[in-house]
Amino acid sequence: MRVRTSVLLGVLVAAATRKGSPYDQQTLAAQQRFQPAEIDAGGRLYTANCTGCHGPEGDGVGGLNFSQGKFRRGASDEDLIRIIVRGIPGTPMAPSGIADNQVATIVAYLRSMTAGNGDTAAGGDAARGKALVEGKGQCLTCHSIGVNGMHAGPALTDIGAQRRGADLMRSLTDPAGEVRPENRTIRVVLRDGRTLTGRFLNQDTFSIQVIDATDKMMSIDRATVRESSILATSPMPSFKDKMSAQDLADIVSYLSSLKGRP
Amino acid sequence: MKKGVFFVSFVASLFVAGLAIDAQVSFNRMLRASDEPQNWLTHSGTTMSQRYSLLTEITPVNVRNLELKWIYQVQSLEKFEATPLVVDGVMYTVGAPNDVIALDAATGRVFWTYSYTPSTLARLCCGRVNRGLAMLGHTIFMGTIDGHLIALDSKSGGLVWNIAVGGARPDTGYGFTMAPLVIKDKVIVGSVGGEFGVRGFLAAIDAKTGKEAWRFNTIPGLGEKGNDTWGGDSWKQGGGPLWVTGSYDPDLNLTYWGIGNPGPDWNGDKRPGDNLYTESVVALDADTGALKWHFQFTPHDEFDYDSVQVPVLADIAFGGRPRKVMMWANRNGYMYVLDRTNGEFLLGKPFVKTNWTSGLDAMGRPMNVKAPTAEGTLIYPGNQGGTNWYSPSFSPRTGLFYIPSWMDTYSTYVKRPVEYVEGQRFTGALPVMSVRMLQPGPLVNRRLPEEGHGAIQAFDPKTGERKWAFNMSDMTESGVLTTASDLVFAGGRDGYFFALDAKTGTLLWKASVGGAVSAGPMTYAAGGKQHVAISAGNALLVYGLR
Numbered sequence: 001m002r003v004r005t006s007v008l009l010g011v012l013v014a015a016a017t018r019k020g021s022p023y024d025q026q027t028l029a030a031q032q033r034f035q036p037a038e039i040d041a042g043g044r045l046y047t048a049n050c051t052g053c054h055g056p057e058g059d060g061v062g063g064l065n066f067s068q069g070k071f072r073r074g075a076s077d078e079d080l081i082r083i084i085v086r087g088i089p090g091t092p093m094a095p096s097g098i099a100d101n102q103v104a105t106i107v108a109y110l111r112s113m114t115a116g117n118g119d120t121a122a123g124g125d126a127a128r129g130k131a132l133v134e135g136k137g138q139c140l141t142c143h144s145i146g147v148n149g150m151h152a153g154p155a156l157t158d159i160g161a162q163r164r165g166a167d168l169m170r171s172l173t174d175p176a177g178e179v180r181p182e183n184r185t186i187r188v189v190l191r192d193g194r195t196l197t198g199r200f201l202n203q204d205t206f207s208i209q210v211i212d213a214t215d216k217m218m219s220i221d222r223a224t225v226r227e228s229s230i231l232a233t234s235p236m237p238s239f240k241d242k243m244s245a246q247d248l249a250d251i252v253s254y255l256s257s258l259k260g261r262p
Numbered sequence: 263m264k265k266g267v268f269f270v271s272f273v274a275s276l277f278v279a280g281l282a283i284d285a286q287v288s289f290n291r292m293l294r295a296s297d298e299p300q301n302w303l304t305h306s307g308t309t310m311s312q313r314y315s316l317l318t319e320i321t322p323v324n325v326r327n328l329e330l331k332w333i334y335q336v337q338s339l340e341k342f343e344a345t346p347l348v349v350d351g352v353m354y355t356v357g358a359p360n361d362v363i364a365l366d367a368a369t370g371r372v373f374w375t376y377s378y379t380p381s382t383l384a385r386l387c388c389g390r391v392n393r394g395l396a397m398l399g400h401t402i403f404m405g406t407i408d409g410h411l412i413a414l415d416s417k418s419g420g421l422v423w424n425i426a427v428g429g430a431r432p433d434t435g436y437g438f439t440m441a442p443l444v445i446k447d448k449v450i451v452g453s454v455g456g457e458f459g460v461r462g463f464l465a466a467i468d469a470k471t472g473k474e475a476w477r478f479n480t481i482p483g484l485g486e487k488g489n490d491t492w493g494g495d496s497w498k499q500g501g502g503p504l505w506v507t508g509s510y511d512p513d514l515n516l517t518y519w520g521i522g523n524p525g526p527d528w529n530g531d532k533r534p535g536d537n538l539y540t541e542s543v544v545a546l547d548a549d550t551g552a553l554k555w556h557f558q559f560t561p562h563d564e565f566d567y568d569s570v571q572v573p574v575l576a577d578i579a580f581g582g583r584p585r586k587v588m589m590w591a592n593r594n595g596y597m598y599v600l601d602r603t604n605g606e607f608l609l610g611k612p613f614v615k616t617n618w619t620s621g622l623d624a625m626g627r628p629m630n631v632k633a634p635t636a637e638g639t640l641i642y643p644g645n646q647g648g649t650n651w652y653s654p655s656f657s658p659r660t661g662l663f664y665i666p667s668w669m670d671t672y673s674t675y676v677k678r679p680v681e682y683v684e685g686q687r688f689t690g691a692l693p694v695m696s697v698r699m700l701q702p703g704p705l706v707n708r709r710l711p712e713e714g715h716g717a718i719q720a721f722d723p724k725t726g727e728r729k730w731a732f733n734m735s736d737m738t739e740s741g742v743l744t745t746a747s748d749l750v751f752a753g754g755r756d757g758y759f760f761a762l763d764a765k766t767g768t769l770l771w772k773a774s775v776g777g778a779v780s781a782g783p784m785t786y787a788a789g790g791k792q793h794v795a796i797s798a799g800n801a802l803l804v805y806g807l808r
Contacts, residue, residue, distance in 0.1 A: 038676060038691075105694075181708045182708060184708055200708050204707070204735050205735045205754065
């Protein structure tokens with residue numbers, strides 16, 4: 001089997017911890033026909049391969065809106081699989097190169113997109129959201145946008161191209177609900193008694209790579225480590241009770257506008 | 263097909279290196295390979311496939327003084343899975359997909375290259391790779407990903423012959439990625455294609471003429487024994503591919519090969535029955551290809567637990583008496599010991615976490631086997647198995663069997679309908695895996711240990727007891743090499759190549775190789791010095807004592 005694109009690290013663990021997320025509210029049809037693990041796998045493929053044109057909400061190409069179940073050239077599962085595999089000649093929709101037995105997971109994800117998404121940023125004021133992110137929210141003390149900010153939290157420069165508004169709202173109000181493997185926090189206790197905490201960047205058999213809250217990147221020799229653990233929680237505070245619904249909508253609106261372009 | 267043959271200063275190199283090149287590899291030399299441990303004459307070292315060397319210059323004490331002697335960088339971005347051959351100071355290896363390179367084994371300088379351009383119709387499930395070569399006399403043999411077997415002159419890289427084996431069509435999934443095995447005057451090679459509904463085969467080709475001498479179809483045809491283990495016409499697209507090299511016992515004149523998955527991989531509804539000889543080891547008469555016995559590890563497999571591993575042969579005391587055994591670390595997560603004279607099941611125990619079966623019965627058949635379901639079934643080990651094509655090793659000195667292992671992996675199998683269309687994937691729904699299947703190099707790894715990791719494990723084949731494990735943060739696609747100085751060499755996806763104490767598993771030396779190890783290490787002597795070679799990333803790295 002060839003896997004062209006990331007098929008999730010620990011997807012089942014991630015899925016299992018996603019209680020109360022919009023994934024629980026996926027359309028009944030999607031739930032009946034596809035398994036959560038398939039939807040999750042498809043979501044990763046979609047993010048890696050499709051958001052560049054279609055956007056995270058599936059509305060990046062005129063006349064299409066996956067979040068509203070709006071397709072143009074056939075809407076059956078078979079139609080979608082064929083289009084993703086073969087592309088559409090004469091259009092920018094090229095053959096995906098994704099193994100055909102994986103494409104069904106993308107369809108699973110497309111079906112799941114129609115549930116309760118796309119309206120969270122409605123009414124949000126992106127300009128006001130920008131001010132909140134850079135001011136009251138203190139987001140840049142952990143996150144970066146372009147060259148501004150810090151890196152102990154995930155970069156937000158193109159977060160609007162990666163995540164749907166519903167995902168962003170969830171991260172703001174329930175940050176520990178889903179911590180993706182790339183955003184895990186590791187706590188390392190060294191043999192000399194010091195404790196280091198930061199975002200878990202990488203590891204190998206002999207070392208651990210971390211970036212801490214002061215933006216210092218470190219490679220830690222495992223021989224110097226007494227113990228280490230991945231934290232089950234997120235260092236990000238919940239803004240559920242710290243900001244108004246309007247503030248949150250404004251922030252989501254601003255974050256959704258961040259597509260990675262200056 | 264042939265793009266070019268380049269004869270690079272061969273005569274001049276002879277003078278510079280001072281080599282007395284003979285490189286006439288008789289089959290008798292292969293059978294007596296232990297008499298000349300400075301060479302590595304077959305894919306697994308000897309036809310018994312122990313991947314064990316009698317060279318002892320590098321020891322547990324001085325291994326810390328290993329240093330890089332030379333690197334050869336292949337002109338390929340495919341995975342570099344080949345184990346080199348070394349014959350009288352000359353190394354032969356393959357840059358994927360099908361470029362043969364002859365090098366000075368002491369310096370890495372190139373004698374010649376032969377570049378083959380495979381048909382663009384070739385389709386492979388898992389990369390345009392090649393695992394190595396075979397040699398007989400002055401001839402080098404390479405299987406190609408588009409179903410050809412090519413014979414080259416070992417002195418010049420010139421083409422001797424090039425045949426499309428049995429007319430196997432690459433556009434329907436046939437091709438070769440394994441290193442062939444020479445037995446007597448024949449070259450044996452088997453076809454891939456298990457994800458495309460092929461009907462797998464093993465072919466013995468006359469080394470001189472390129473004519474097919476015998477063929478063993480891994481899926482029995484109508485009227486042949488075993489055909490009744492397939493419902494209806496399902497045998498026609500039954501799969502049963504091969505992609506690693508088999509073994510040969512000269513005393514029994516039997517050759518042993520592991521067979522891969524039935525098609526379609528993850529939905530067995532249309533192929534009711536045990537589906538012989540998929541997921542089996544077959545013992546064949548080396549002269550005729552006649553089946554002498556078989557042992558099926560995973561009847562009616564629906565988890566893609568290909569039994570495509572190197573059969574490791576040894577004569578050991580088992581149950582208080584000498585036995586001719588075969589050791590087999592299977593992708594299904596069980597380690598087996600069989601009597602290789604008749605296929606009798608002697609021992610079978612899990613070497614990684616398993617839940618697909620409740621255990622093996624007295625005959626070695628799995629009991630209470632689970633199945634993919636519409637809701638999804640979570641299965642240990644995951645789709646890539648407890649191990650895979652990576653060569654294991656047996657040390658007669660320690661008596662231990664060394665297994666490259668994938669620990670604690672799982673996959674969710676969902677049953678979906680699937681129809682055969684020629685040339686297209688015939689698999690069913692790809693399982694959702696806890697760990698990526700294929701990976702080009704040391705990438706970012708943020709997995710928790712419980713989400714899966716790699717290990718080199720040492721087992722006592724007499725009891726199935728685990729003696730030690732060397733754990734890695736990431737998976738391993740490395741083979742294992744053992745030496746008579748009680749060293750174990752192996753590597754992993756996280757880009758290290760290392761030496762362990764064969765008795766204890768203690769780490770003795772390591773080198774960062776800057777790329778995933780997806781090949782088996784081997785050792786040889788050149789210029790009077792022992793070397794250890796490993797392919798990693800897109801380079802061949804050779805180490806020796808400083």
